[in-house]
Amino acid sequence: MTRTEKLLAELIALPSVNPAFLPPRHPNAGEKRVADFLAATAAQAGLEVEFQNVLVLADGHHRCNLIARLRPRNITKRTILLAPHLDTVGADETKFIPHRKNGRLYGRGACDTKGSVAAMLTALCELANSKSRPLETEILFAGLVDEENAQAGSRALVAQTSRLCGATEKSTHRRDACATILAIVGEPTKLQVVTAHKGSLWLQLATRGKAAHGATPQLGKNAVHEMARVVEILETDYAAQLRKRKHKLLGAATVNVGKISGGTQPNIVPDRCTIEIDRRTLPAETEAGVRREIAALLQAKKLAAKISSATLAPALPLETSSKLPLIRKFLRSTNQTRPAGVDYFCDAAVLSAGGIPSVVFGPGDIAQAHTADEWISLAALERGKNLLLNFLKSLS
Numbered sequence: 001m002t003r004t005e006k007l008l009a010e011l012i013a014l015p016s017v018n019p020a021f022l023p024p025r026h027p028n029a030g031e032k033r034v035a036d037f038l039a040a041t042a043a044q045a046g047l048e049v050e051f052q053n054v055l056v057l058a059d060g061h062h063r064c065n066l067i068a069r070l071r072p073r074n075i076t077k078r079t080i081l082l083a084p085h086l087d088t089v090g091a092d093e094t095k096f097i098p099h100r101k102n103g104r105l106y107g108r109g110a111c112d113t114k115g116s117v118a119a120m121l122t123a124l125c126e127l128a129n130s131k132s133r134p135l136e137t138e139i140l141f142a143g144l145v146d147e148e149n150a151q152a153g154s155r156a157l158v159a160q161t162s163r164l165c166g167a168t169e170k171s172t173h174r175r176d177a178c179a180t181i182l183a184i185v186g187e188p189t190k191l192q193v194v195t196a197h198k199g200s201l202w203l204q205l206a207t208r209g210k211a212a213h214g215a216t217p218q219l220g221k222n223a224v225h226e227m228a229r230v231v232e233i234l235e236t237d238y239a240a241q242l243r244k245r246k247h248k249l250l251g252a253a254t255v256n257v258g259k260i261s262g263g264t265q266p267n268i269v270p271d272r273c274t275i276e277i278d279r280r281t282l283p284a285e286t287e288a289g290v291r292r293e294i295a296a297l298l299q300a301k302k303l304a305a306k307i308s309s310a311t312l313a314p315a316l317p318l319e320t321s322s323k324l325p326l327i328r329k330f331l332r333s334t335n336q337t338r339p340a341g342v343d344y345f346c347d348a349a350v351l352s353a354g355g356i357p358s359v360v361f362g363p364g365d366i367a368q369a370h371t372a373d374e375w376i377s378l379a380a381l382e383r384g385k386n387l388l389l390n391f392l393k394s395l396s
């Protein structure tokens with residue numbers, strides 16, 4: 001059994017379900033067990049360890065990002081962040097017992113994203129004990145909390161980047177500092193270097209009518225009927241308009257009407273109807289722009305609906321230039337000629353919006369994430385660790 005596999009099996013056996021998916025004080029909730037275990041592993045390999053307070057749980061426990069640092073041999077000129085998340089979605093108890101079968105390791109978090117956690121931390125621990133430690137590049141492992149819910153971990157990391165990164169300590173210009181940073185966010189990308197993903201924007205649309213007795217509908221105005229026409233336009237004309245808007249790594253933007261509610265009972269003309277839509281956005285699309293184009297389309301069809309946000313914070317799209325020197329080096333080091341794009345949202349967008357150029361990379365396939373029999377290929381896991389280790393060794 002390799003060190004990476006052993007670590008991954010140990011991590012699966014320590015439940016770290018995002019507390020948002022469990023009742024308060026559930027024993028499987030929170031990232032603390034995993035963070036403490038990783039901190040001990042990192043300290044044993046000689047890394048400097050610190051915890052970064054992010055959130056407080058109902059029982060008073062803190063949810064903390066774990067930061068493990070490998071300083072370069074000389075002064076720090078640049079920083080590489082290895083940033084996987086520590087939380088998982090929920091599962092029944094049997095999924096926290098790792099088991100191996102046909103070259104795969106099964107268990108909750110195997111690919112999303114404890115596989116990346118194991119590959120990244122093992123690579124860093126091996127680097128710490130090798131002769132090829134970088135001279136001027138500092139490596140930070142940042143085990144982040146709360147990716148599966150509200151990304152509080154990556155938001156807190158961004159807020160403290162300048163304190164954390166050696167390269168930015170004396171810099172007064174944020175942009176200068178960031179040119180020397182790269183974050184590799186761990187998610188199952190089948191070991192592809194991903195520079196782009198879509199965002200997700202949830203909007204609510206509401207139509208207003210006029211209530212009346214069901215026996216005299218002509219005296220009212222039916223908000224459900226109005227909304228039925230709005231839904232039709234969104235699913236046909238608007239969807240067609242979006243299919244024409246293509247990104248070279250991500251394909252087209254999409255819209256889905258996912259929820260509808262309106263009316264109270266059959267004999268009352270409904271005065272209000274609402275829908276919630278999920279609009280998957282391409283890089284450069286903004287919430288204001290999306291709202292404007294939907295409003296314009298409805299207006300052209302003589303329909304009226306009030307548009308508002310259905311979430312506190314939209315999931316932003318990601319687009320990082322593959323021309324940045326560290327990213328070109330990472331692509332070369334992993335034998336890839338061009339970067340890839342993925343459909344799903346992750347912490348990379350939060351870090352990127354906070355000024356840290358970010359890519360997504362990790363072993364495993366997102367097709368197995370959040371599934372009942374989540375697994376990872378052990379060969380891919382080891383290859384991921386080796387690709388990361390070789391890249392880190394190649395840094396000056």
Ligand SMILES: [Zn+2]
Nearest residue numbers: 085112113187
């Ligand atoms: Zn994930």
